[in-house]
Amino acid sequence: MxxxxxxxxxxxxxxxxxxxxDYMESAGWWARFGAIVCxxxxxxxxxxxxxxxxxxxxxxxxxxxxxxxxxxxxxxxxALVVAFCGLMxxxxxxxxxxxxxxxxxxxxEKLESAFATxxxxxIIYGIVTIIGAIGTLFSLLK
Amino acid sequence: xxxxxxxxxxxxxxxxxxxxxxxxxWGRIIAIINFVTIPFEFYKDIKGNEVFMGxxxxxxxxxxxxxxxxxSIKVKRGMIENDxxxxxxGMKNLRDYFKVVGIFIIxxxxxxxxxxxxxxxxxxxxxxxxx
Numbered sequence: 001m002x003x004x005x006x007x008x009x010x011x012x013x014x015x016x017x018x019x020x021x022d023y024m025e026s027a028g029w030w031a032r033f034g035a036i037v038c039x040x041x042x043x044x045x046x047x048x049x050x051x052x053x054x055x056x057x058x059x060x061x062x063x064x065x066x067x068x069x070x071x072x073x074x075x076x077x078x079a080l081v082v083a084f085c086g087l088m089x090x091x092x093x094x095x096x097x098x099x100x101x102x103x104x105x106x107x108x109e110k111l112e113s114a115f116a117t118x119x120x121x122x123i124i125y126g127i128v129t130i131i132g133a134i135g136t137l138f139s140l141l142k
Numbered sequence: 143x144x145x146x147x148x149x150x151x152x153x154x155x156x157x158x159x160x161x162x163x164x165x166x167x168w169g170r171i172i173a174i175i176n177f178v179t180i181p182f183e184f185y186k187d188i189k190g191n192e193v194f195m196g197x198x199x200x201x202x203x204x205x206x207x208x209x210x211x212x213x214s215i216k217v218k219r220g221m222i223e224n225d226x227x228x229x230x231x232g233m234k235n236l237r238d239y240f241k242v243v244g245i246f247i248i249x250x251x252x253x254x255x256x257x258x259x260x261x262x263x264x265x266x267x268x269x270x271x272x273x
Contacts, residue, residue, distance in 0.1 A: 016152035
C-alpha cells in the first residue's frame, strides 16, 4: 500500500531525470568556472590598482603631496568590494560543488542545499541590483 | 559508470519547490530591473562619450537577462503545471545563463589583461622619465 502511495506521489512530483541532472551539473560547472575566473580577474585588478597607486603615491611624496587619508579611504573601499565579491563568488563555487556531489551521489539533501545556496546568491544579487538601479536613476537626476 | 537515465532518489520535493520559487522570483526581479535600466545606462554612456561601450554593455545585459527570465518563466510554469518538459527547459536556460556569463567574464578578463599590461608599461615609462 505504501509503495503504491509513494509511486503515485512520485508520478505527481517533478523528477530530476537524466536531462535535468545534466543541465544542473553543467550549470554548476559553469557557475564554478565563472566564479573562479572572476576571482582571478579581481585579484589581478587589485594587484594592478595597488601597483599603480603605489607608483602614484611615490611620485606625489616626491612632490611633497602626502595624501594618507585618501589612500586609506581608497584601500578600505577596495577591501570592502573585494570582500563582497569574495562572498558572492564563494556562494557560486559552493553551489557548483554541492550540486555536483548531490547529483553524483543521488543525495537529495545536497541537491536542495545547493539550490538554497543559489537562493542566497540571487537574493543578495537582487538587492545589489535594486540599489544599483536606484543609484543609476539618482546619478541621471543630478 | 553510473546509469544516468534513471535517478531514483532525486525529486523536486515541496521544500525544493519553495527554494526554487524564491530563486525564480529573485531571478525575475533581477532580469526586469536590468531590462528597465538598460536605456538609462545607455544614456549615461552616451553622455560620457562611451557609445561603443554602451552598445556592448546593453547587448550583454539583454542576452544574459533573456536566459535568466526564460529560466524564471519556464521553471515556474513547470512547477505550477507539474510539466517535466518546461522544468527541464528552465534548467537548460539556467545552464545557458551561467555559460553566457562565464564566456563574458573570459572576454572581460582578456580585455582587462591587455589594458593592465598597457597601463603598467605606461606607468613604468613615466617613473623612468617623470618629467
